[in-house]
Amino acid sequence: MVQNIIIRNYQSSDRETCRSLWRELTEWHRHIYQDSTIGGENLGEHFDNHLSKVGPSRIWVATIGSEVVGLVGLDVSGCETEIEPLIVTEAHRNQGVGTKLVEKAIFEARKIGTSLNVSPVARNTDAIHFFYNAGFTNLGRVELFMDFLNRKWKSHVKLQGCKLNY
C-alpha cells in the first residue's frame, strides 16, 4: 500500500481535476461498451451538475503529494445513500487509493445512518469485484434492459435462473 495517500474534503480549487476525473470515468464506460456516445458531449459538466446536486461536503478527493488522484461522492436520498462517483485516475490504480476512498464513503455513510449502495454497470466487472471485496455483498435492485439501439451485449451471466446478457 502506498503510504502517503490522503483523503480530504473537496475544495473549489479541485474543480478542474474533478471534471477531468469524471471525464475519465465516462471514457472508461465508453471503452467497456465500445460506445463513444455515452455521456454526451460536455463531459466536464457532469461533475459540475453532481456538485450542485450533492454539495461540496459530500465529495472527497484522494491526494498523493500535491496531486489529486481520485474522487468519491455520496448522494443521499431518503433512507438510501449511493456512492457516486468513485474514480481513481488510471496511473494510480491498484495502489490502494480506491480502497481508501470507499472506506471514507462507508465511514461517512455510517454516520448518516442510511443504507449504502453502489450501482456499477453490469459490464464493469473490475468494479463489481472491487465493491464485493469492500463488503458490498447484498444484491438490491436489478435493472433489466430492452435495447433498440442494437448495442452488442456480452453473453451471459445467470441470475435467479435467468440467462442475462450484460
Ligand SMILES: CC(C)(COP(=O)(O)OP(=O)(O)OC[C@H]1O[C@@H](n2cnc3c(N)ncnc32)[C@H](O)[C@@H]1OP(=O)(O)O)[C@@H](O)C(=O)NCCC(=O)NCCS
Ligand atoms: C474501481 C476503482 C475505483 C478501484 O480503484 P483502485 O485505486 O484501483 O483500488 P485499490 O487499489 O484500492 O484496489 C484495487 C485492487 O488492487 C489491490 N491493491 C490494493 N493495494 C495494492 C497495492 N499496493 N499493490 C497492488 N495491488 C493493490 C486490491 O486488493 C484490489 O484488488 P480487488 O479489486 O481484487 O479487491 C478503479 O479501478 C477505477 O477508477 N475504475 C474505473 C472507474 C470505475 O469503474 N468506477 C466505479 C464506477 S461504479
